[in-house]
Amino acid sequence: MPDTGQTDLAKAMTAAAAMVEQRLDELLSPALRAQEQARPARLLAAMRHAALAGGKRIRPFLLIETAGLFGVAPQRALQAGVALEMVHCYSLVHDDLPAMDDDDMRRGRPTVHRAFDEATAILAGDALLTLAFDVMADAATDADADIRIKLVAALAQAAGPGGMAGGQALDLAAETAAEPLDSAAIRQLQAMKTGALLAFAVTGGAILGRASPAQHAALARYGAALGAAFQIADDILDATGNAENLGKKAGKDAARNKATLVARYGLASARAMCQQQVEAALAALQQGGFGRDAARLASLASYVASRET
């Protein structure tokens, strides 16, 4: 990938992240609507702690970029992207809980249950998840209710028991499993836990953009491959990175006996698998016939595989 592509990508990601941060800040205000009860201050503070911690905002960026293939302006795709980001943030809050991964730090700051308390963290996660559907259902997402309901359904399916929540359940089960998971089981776990929401970022953009069935299918393949590459890269980072870069503890996967391809097959094989997924992502974009319009999505596939944080 030429440097110009990565520079353009970095600029576009920074711009999108700033938009996301601002819209999240607006949506996480004391009360959105006149008829609503005010959100309790401590709960709202915990939701803001969870959602306004910065970060690359890869998921809304993907959604905005994919919708952009079809001429949807970033500001118009932002609402759906922010709903998606809220679901991602809720999942981090709950994954960090003592009963789950028991993490004290996230992005260089105390996790929500450390900065507040466990009950507040559970509720803040619940509230972010619920608010995500409120935000997605809002007319600001799209004027057409049919598009909005498709987005709600697709997001719920990506995040639900057959998606992210199910993947987290498989991940916890794997920690105490008698036998290590085989490659197929690890891939399925990762496709659910991380892949489903990343794939929704892409197919959500396709829904907003009124993609044709063939375009939607190509983008779904891109999203699935990108999600797989992202997760393998994450596992590689955990095995090789340092806490300072990550903003969280490295080496936790091995310590907790997490089911990862790195643990199962070693670093070299994991890197090769990651590269295969990047190539599959690029091939899907070609099959979709998006040409130069998809240059940023192509750069992003290389980026997620080689990122250092």
Place this chain on the structure above:
Amino acid sequence: MPDTGQTDLAKAMTAAAAMVEQRLDELLSPALRAQEQARPARLLAAMRHAALAGGKRIRPFLLIETAGLFGVAPQRALQAGVALEMVHCYSLVHDDLPAMDDDDMRRGRPTVHRAFDEATAILAGDALLTLAFDVMADAATDADADIRIKLVAALAQAAGPGGMAGGQALDLAAETAAEPLDSAAIRQLQAMKTGALLAFAVTGGAILGRASPAQHAALARYGAALGAAFQIADDILDATGNAENLGKKAGKDAARNKATLVARYGLASARAMCQQQVEAALAALQQGGFGRDAARLASLASYVASRET
């Protein structure tokens, strides 16, 4: 209220509860759709433990009955009712967690975190909440996407940080507050924690039934009053009931210094306030001009105030 009214009500509630149980059983199967990943067995078992514990199913009953005022058949309103019930069930699972109310028993059975484990209980709650929006967004709820998106938005608002999740946060804060809450603060807490979802049961039925704005407003007042009566009756039951009837420990509110009108004003005043809310509910039905069609909803208002479990 004449006995015939209460007998008819009891029959209708039993019939609705059976429909709800059956539909929940169908929706909580290993996989709903061909393209979805299978739901992990232990997670699904925990979701089923939470959702298929029987119970009166008052919320879906209210939704079905309200939609019925406008000629919507019970089988057609069932899907929205089941989505609502899933949100209610998720809230019980999370409220029972050690970090929240720390309850071991619910409806005479171990709570989800006791029957399974804490991580699974958190995830099962998350998954039920997420699935609720998937179910509500489904075409089986209503053929019109505009109606479905209104239901999604209203449910999210009722359950979110300005509704149920916010009410639970206020409830936890009240336990450790230096000063006892005053009547207005207790009412606001209860309107959010319990009232919002009960009110949605009624307004959700009005949305499904394409109620006029005036009818919708009257039903919203009925729902708010019913919810208040329900919560005060619950607090009275906790103060006077026994564990056998309740299927959970009685006297927990006082032990945990919960903010209730019973604790603040005594039993006699609480009973009077409960009766006032029943009368407000009946007045709202009259103002809506529903006549004899609303006989069951009227009976229900008396029932929730005088129930013994």
